[in-house]
Amino acid sequence: MTLFLEPRTVAEAVACFRDHPEARCMSGGATLVAMMNAGLADPPAVVSLRRIAELVGIAPAADGWTKIGGMTPHRVTAAETRLAGGQAIVRLAAGRIANPPVRNMGTIGGSISFSDPAADYPAALVAADAEIEVVGSGGGRRIAAQDFFVDWYTTALEPGEIVVAVHLPPAPRAAAAYEKLVKTEGDMGIATVAAVVEMDRGACSDLRVAVGACGPHPVRLRESESDLIGGRLDADAVARLASRLAEALDPVDDVRASSDYRRKVVPRMVARAIATARARAEGEQ
Amino acid sequence: MRGDEGMTTVALRINGVEHSVAADGRRTLLEVLRDELGLTGAKRGCNQGVCGACTVLLDGRPVRACLSLAAACAGHEITTVEGLTEGNELTPVQQAFVEHGAVQCGFCTPGMVLTATALLKENPKPNVAEVRTALSGNLCRCSGYRKIVDAVVAAGGAR
Ligand SMILES: Cc1cc2nc3c(=O)[nH]c(=O)nc-3n(C[C@H](O)[C@H](O)[C@H](O)COP(=O)(O)OP(=O)(O)OC[C@H]3O[C@@H](n4cnc5c(N)ncnc54)[C@H](O)[C@@H]3O)c2cc1C
Numbered sequence A: 001m002t003l004f005l006e007p008r009t010v011a012e013a014v015a016c017f018r019d020h021p022e023a024r025c026m027s028g029g030a031t032l033v034a035m036m037n038a039g040l041a042d043p044p045a046v047v048s049l050r051r052i053a054e055l056v057g058i059a060p061a062a063d064g065w066t067k068i069g070g071m072t073p074h075r076v077t078a079a080e081t082r083l084a085g086g087q088a089i090v091r092l093a094a095g096r097i098a099n100p101p102v103r104n105m106g107t108i109g110g111s112i113s114f115s116d117p118a119a120d121y122p123a124a125l126v127a128a129d130a131e132i133e134v135v136g137s138g139g140g141r142r143i144a145a146q147d148f149f150v151d152w153y154t155t156a157l158e159p160g161e162i163v164v165a166v167h168l169p170p171a172p173r174a175a176a177a178y179e180k181l182v183k184t185e186g187d188m189g190i191a192t193v194a195a196v197v198e199m200d201r202g203a204c205s206d207l208r209v210a211v212g213a214c215g216p217h218p219v220r221l222r223e224s225e226s227d228l229i230g231g232r233l234d235a236d237a238v239a240r241l242a243s244r245l246a247e248a249l250d251p252v253d254d255v256r257a258s259s260d261y262r263r264k265v266v267p268r269m270v271a272r273a274i275a276t277a278r279a280r281a282e283g284e285q
Numbered sequence B: 001m002r003g004d005e006g007m008t009t010v011a012l013r014i015n016g017v018e019h020s021v022a023a024d025g026r027r028t029l030l031e032v033l034r035d036e037l038g039l040t041g042a043k044r045g046c047n048q049g050v051c052g053a054c055t056v057l058l059d060g061r062p063v064r065a066c067l068s069l070a071a072a073c074a075g076h077e078i079t080t081v082e083g084l085t086e087g088n089e090l091t092p093v094q095q096a097f098v099e100h101g102a103v104q105c106g107f108c109t110p111g112m113v114l115t116a117t118a119l120l121k122e123n124p125k126p127n128v129a130e131v132r133t134a135l136s137g138n139l140c141r142c143s144g145y146r147k148i149v150d151a152v153v154a155a156g157g158a159r
């Protein structure tokens, strides 16, 4: 028997986990129900977040930050043109997830809570310098995306905590590019690269690059990035960052590609993502 | 909504008709449709969200019935292939599938037809690329896709 609970508020949802500590949270259900169908999960209770109105939608704030509610489906995020500048990285990643029916079901809160390293949001959120807002019985807190994705399928969420929103800092003069290498369109990535670039009269004034699907969590090297700030993003400098990123990866051999292959393609993907983001930042497209 | 021992009574609106079904919290919409209501148009392929054979429309948008808990579908309008027309009439999409020979074994057909129907509502004259993108989550093991794509493009009247 599985109890089906439909709290109307975040506070009610948190209370559900006090009453049913073994319960599983459900957002879109596209992963949770698949696991239940496969016998990999058999929760005594499912806490559906579907009826919590405050969790849905994308809202720009006056200070330039943008809030994406945890229950916002990928379809909505992929179409949200207000996710512009550097924030566009999240829209671009959302548009590459699976296929239209799965984008109708899956949500940003569910995706990042499950934290599949091959999923599209983790690298995008790390490159966006996003903060994840979570609420539990002890109250709410915000976690930097970089600290949220801890290990294979493991996040910084404590038991009973739920993701309620993702917050993106402003980056109006930056531009973004997302590279996803797939065996077939709609599949999880062999490797993904999320890049945010800001240029100021030919010099790089902001650079953030995260690599996904190549280890337990996205990889970003802030120190190596800062070596490029103030410079002209010439090919050598970009290649140095790209090869340091490739060295920092911990890719596996799996059904999609070998570990060696991933290390080989990532530097090229990094260079391409930076070049595309730069061209967009400089208004070439 | 919650009854004894986890059994829920769920009110589902399917093809315009209200159904009251008893469902354990883990029961999927696909199980309710096929096993309880005899609506076998939605097929059970992978039961993992991958193949699209179980596609139904939820408030007009294609979703996986195999990944939808029935209890979570209350309050939404569900459309299965059985609900597209009354009697023996065919919709323009169905007619185009017949005319283009887009049906072989038929297992993928209900999901294809529903996904295409939703596409044409949003984008009445899609081109080949748009049709391919929209149908990219629906697998067909027989046709090679060509005739299905042709049928949907023709149903939209483009080119
Ligand atoms: C065929 C298929 C292809 C896919 N391809 C891709 C792809 O290419 N790229 C990609 O990124 N993803 C892909 N996905 C994953 C999908 O897009 C969703 O991101 C995924 O299903 C999780 O989102 P959900 O809302 O469905 O989460 P759910 O299934 O509802 O939940 C997932 C997990 O997170 C927990 N959880 C849910 N919500 C919360 C919350 N708010 N707080 C705390 N815990 C929570 C649940 O208990 C569960 O363990 C694919 C899925 C399918 C079925």
Ligand code: FES
Residues within 6 Å of the ligand: B043, B044, B045, B046, B047, B048, B049, B050, B051, B052, B053, B054, B055, B064, B065, B066, B067
């Ligand atoms: S049976 Fe639902 S997607 Fe395959």
Ligand code: FES
Residues within 6 Å of the ligand: B102, B103, B104, B105, B106, B107, B108, B109, B139, B140, B141, B142, B143
């Ligand atoms: S016609 Fe047989 S699977 Fe498509």
